[in-house]
Amino acid sequence: MMQTVTLRDVTKKYRSLTILDKVNLDIRESVITGVVGRNGAGKTTLLKMIAGFMKESSGELRVFGERPFNSLSVSANMIFIDDLMGFPDSLTLGDILVECERFYANWDGELAKRLLEYFSLPLILNHRVLSKGKRSTFNAVVGIAARCPLTMFDEPITGMDSAARRDFYRALLKDYIAHPRTILLSSHHVEEMEDILEDILLIDGKGIGFHGPITELQEKFLLLQGKLEVLEKYANKYAVIHRSSAGPISEWIVDSEHTEAELKELKQAGIRISAVSASNAYLAMTGQTRGGVDDVFNAMERA
Amino acid sequence: MFSTQWSVHELAKRQFLFKFNANGPIFTMLIVLQIISTVFLSGASTSTSSYEDGDTLLSFNYANVSNDGQVGLTLFWAFIVGFLLTSAAQRNESFAFVTNRLTFQLANFYFFCMAALFGGVTTVLLGSVMKIVAIFNDNAIIETSGLFSAPLDFFSQIIAMTAYTLLLMLVGYTLGTFIQFSKLFIALFALIWIAFTQISFGSDSNGLLNFFYGETSILLFILKVLIAIALLFGVSFWVTNRLEVRNP
Amino acid sequence: MMMFAIVMPILLIIGILTIMMVVKSMGNVRVKKKFHHKLIIGYLALLVIVLIVAEIMVQNHQMEPPPTVTSSEAGFDLRYAIDQGAPIPERLIAAQRTHEVEGEFSLPKFYRHAYILIERTPEESNTIEETVYKPELLTGFDESGGIYYDLSDQLQIELPIWDSHSMSVPKQPINKIQYTFYHDSNMLNQFTGVQNHGYSSGMVSGVITIHLVIPESVELDIQETGDEYGDYIEFL
Numbered sequence: 001m002m003q004t005v006t007l008r009d010v011t012k013k014y015r016s017l018t019i020l021d022k023v024n025l026d027i028r029e030s031v032i033t034g035v036v037g038r039n040g041a042g043k044t045t046l047l048k049m050i051a052g053f054m055k056e057s058s059g060e061l062r063v064f065g066e067r068p069f070n071s072l073s074v075s076a077n078m079i080f081i082d083d084l085m086g087f088p089d090s091l092t093l094g095d096i097l098v099e100c101e102r103f104y105a106n107w108d109g110e111l112a113k114r115l116l117e118y119f120s121l122p123l124i125l126n127h128r129v130l131s132k133g134k135r136s137t138f139n140a141v142v143g144i145a146a147r148c149p150l151t152m153f154d155e156p157i158t159g160m161d162s163a164a165r166r167d168f169y170r171a172l173l174k175d176y177i178a179h180p181r182t183i184l185l186s187s188h189h190v191e192e193m194e195d196i197l198e199d200i201l202l203i204d205g206k207g208i209g210f211h212g213p214i215t216e217l218q219e220k221f222l223l224l225q226g227k228l229e230v231l232e233k234y235a236n237k238y239a240v241i242h243r244s245s246a247g248p249i250s251e252w253i254v255d256s257e258h259t260e261a262e263l264k265e266l267k268q269a270g271i272r273i274s275a276v277s278a279s280n281a282y283l284a285m286t287g288q289t290r291g292g293v294d295d296v297f298n299a300m301e302r303a
Numbered sequence: 304m305f306s307t308q309w310s311v312h313e314l315a316k317r318q319f320l321f322k323f324n325a326n327g328p329i330f331t332m333l334i335v336l337q338i339i340s341t342v343f344l345s346g347a348s349t350s351t352s353s354y355e356d357g358d359t360l361l362s363f364n365y366a367n368v369s370n371d372g373q374v375g376l377t378l379f380w381a382f383i384v385g386f387l388l389t390s391a392a393q394r395n396e397s398f399a400f401v402t403n404r405l406t407f408q409l410a411n412f413y414f415f416c417m418a419a420l421f422g423g424v425t426t427v428l429l430g431s432v433m434k435i436v437a438i439f440n441d442n443a444i445i446e447t448s449g450l451f452s453a454p455l456d457f458f459s460q461i462i463a464m465t466a467y468t469l470l471l472m473l474v475g476y477t478l479g480t481f482i483q484f485s486k487l488f489i490a491l492f493a494l495i496w497i498a499f500t501q502i503s504f505g506s507d508s509n510g511l512l513n514f515f516y517g518e519t520s521i522l523l524f525i526l527k528v529l530i531a532i533a534l535l536f537g538v539s540f541w542v543t544n545r546l547e548v549r550n551p
Numbered sequence: 552m553m554m555f556a557i558v559m560p561i562l563l564i565i566g567i568l569t570i571m572m573v574v575k576s577m578g579n580v581r582v583k584k585k586f587h588h589k590l591i592i593g594y595l596a597l598l599v600i601v602l603i604v605a606e607i608m609v610q611n612h613q614m615e616p617p618p619t620v621t622s623s624e625a626g627f628d629l630r631y632a633i634d635q636g637a638p639i640p641e642r643l644i645a646a647q648r649t650h651e652v653e654g655e656f657s658l659p660k661f662y663r664h665a666y667i668l669i670e671r672t673p674e675e676s677n678t679i680e681e682t683v684y685k686p687e688l689l690t691g692f693d694e695s696g697g698i699y700y701d702l703s704d705q706l707q708i709e710l711p712i713w714d715s716h717s718m719s720v721p722k723q724p725i726n727k728i729q730y731t732f733y734h735d736s737n738m739l740n741q742f743t744g745v746q747n748h749g750y751s752s753g754m755v756s757g758v759i760t761i762h763l764v765i766p767e768s769v770e771l772d773i774q775e776t777g778d779e780y781g782d783y784i785e786f787l
Contacts, residue, residue: 053547053548054547055547070403070404072405072406073305073307073309075401075402076307076401077305082549084395085399086392087396087399088324088325091584092583092584102400103321103401104401106307327586327587327588328587330587330590331586331587331591332573362726363688363690363728364729365690365729367734368734369733369735370736370739371736371738374739379562379563379566383567421595425595425598427735427739428599428601431598431602431604431606432598434608437732438605438612438733440729442728443730444614444731444732446733447733447734447735449605449606449609451606451610456740459742463741464738496560500559516738516741524742
């Protein structure tokens with residue numbers, strides 16, 4: 001399969017601050033990849049480098065086989081949608097759609113108009129008078145209708161209400177099925193987009209934490225449910241990533257390194273074993289499950 | 304590998320059209336400024352002087368009417384427009400669509416050419432308004448020939464005005480580009496400005512102003528302006544070409 | 552020029568801020584993109600119409616520009632020229648007359664409306680030669696080239712009134728002269744060969760000068776009043 005984006009030892013630095021360190025990555029053509037990671041992990045920086053807005057500090061970055069910074073061809077085949085996307089104040093939404101048609105060869109104006117109508121965004125409005133959620137919706141519609149071979153959404157759902165978010169993911173998926181393309185979608189809300197993702201790209205600690213099919217991420221972990229004593233007796237040999245308890249039943253998320261026999265033993269001990277959801281797996285991977293911010297306050301109380 | 308390929312020229316043209324559509328207010332602004340200045344200047348009848356002797360036996364008033372005011376205002380506008388097009392908002396708007404830094408710069412340049420031509424033509428034409436204002440006064444003497452009597456002069460006026468307007472736009476644009484790159488350049492430009500004013504006005508008819516204004520051959524003047532514009536374009540592109548865009 | 556160095560940047564900054572604000576707020580006012588296009592076209596069309604109207608008006612206007620003089624001719628020092636017997640340009644002479652007087656010649660009091668130069672000749676005669684010189688009114692239009700408009704013809708003067716034994720200077724008429732000059736901005740005229748137009752600068756010698764050549768044999772009766780009246784009469 002063709003690679004749309006390849007990174008070889010790509011580093012991005014801001015003065016002395018390293019944001020991404022020696023990243024190696026291949027993004028396959030016509031795959032929807034979710035880009036996840038904690039705040040400041042470098043998701044936006046990675047996407048903006050791929051878009052050619054920012055320059056890599058070192059390493060080799062190729063989009064469609066070309067270096068994206070200052071590449072006209074990459075720009076012509078790529079669209080980058082975020083909530084800071086600027087459109088001129090003097091143009092109405094309708095005018096902006098006309099401008100889009102000028103620049104994007106695969107632009108589907110009819111689709112854009114219908115989607116805007118559906119999201120109740122009148123074409124005579126100005127972009128700057130839109131509310132945050134409406135603006136995000138409009139930008140997302142532009143991203144879908146542009147049908148660029150490489151479409152990137154950076155936090156596209158900021159400010160959207162839940163119905164709009166659901167509709168956006170649905171619209172994106174439908175249009176993707178009709179017109180397959182490479183889509184990079186970054187968001188904090190893995191649970192909302194896990195249904196449409198094929199691959200997941202997890203940015204963690206200045207590099208790639210995980211990159212692969214979403215099921216593979218889920219398979220890395222197991223969810224164990226049972227009485228606390230039983231869990232402590234049988235499951236202590238696993239690396240426990242997350243513990244929580246609801247009444248008499250405790251839940252542990254553990255690294256999934258086990259043999260069939262071990263699994264059998266656990267089941268016999270009365271422990272329920274199930275797969276973790278993608279979002280739990282994501283939380284586990286990024287260490288967001290280890291105690292969390294509560295620990296800070298607990299530690300302060302103890303001191 | 305690419306499904307869409309643009310030539311630099313084609314894309315610069317499309318970016319220019321986009322810029323023209325998006326920046327209508329810039330032209331409207333000039334029109335409003337020109338109308339205000341024309342109404343204001345013709346009401347006040349520019350630079351009236353009078354001599355009177357002690358017993359007011361003789362009072363001599365003369366008014367000079369010209370389009371100096373509009374010329375100054377248009378040049379002022381030009382500088383600001385140049386500066387305005389370097390703003391982060393303008394850049395983000397352009398980079399919301401297909402572009403690279405070269406087509407961005409070229410589209411800006413096309414826009415400047417268009418705006419300068421508009422500024423040049425309107426300023427020269429506003430001379431006619433002032434002419435009519437002058438004719439309604441007593442003993443009006445029209446010193447400059449118009450389009451019918453000296454068409455070549457008329458077009459040379461448009462060329463001179465357009466050239467100066469374009470030059471100021473590019474000066475504003477280049478300064479703005481540097482300032483967008485680093486705010487430290489503000490201090491540097493302030494120093495250069497002080498030095499420039501000391502040199503240019505300290506000794507008369509010297510320095511940079513005379514390089515353009517002192518030129519009497521229109522061909523040499525155009526050559527000088529073209530060289531200056533190419534220089535400014537190159538310098539600003541050198542900065543623009545390494546600019547990271549769509550930063551908050 | 553320090554003023555310029557300081558005021559100019561401040562003006563620029565104010566201008567940039569104002570225009571940015573106006574351009575921004577235009578986004579709020581719901582003007583359509585088409586509005587700006589229509590305005591541009593309309594404005595250009597209007598200016599072209601105005602141009603044609605102005606051209607026609609100028610063609611029909613036909614007001615000849617006044618004669619010009621160069622700076623070497625302008626501000627002619629009459630007093631010095633008369634003193635030295637140097638030639639005096641024709642344009643300054645308003646009248647040249649001779650008058651026969653009987654007996655004593657008197658100059659009644661007049662009020663600053665003329666400047667009288669009296670020259671005595673050792674002749675035995677009762678003929679006084681009188682030359683009246685016009686006041687000058689010049690206004691500069693090209694300072695660097697030193698070219699002035701000569702508007703002296705526009706000044707109305709009253710010649711002295713003579714009888715057989717005196718000359719009286721009448722009250723001079725009030726001159727109110729209004730001129731309007733139109734010229735294109737100097738900046739535009741860089742290549743048109745039209746002379747630059749300067750501002751201000753011009754000169755006027757407000758009163759007529761009367762040069763009298765009076766033979767020694769004619770006795771003069773001039774009242775020495777002690778006020779400034781005396782300053783307007785001078786003996787060469």
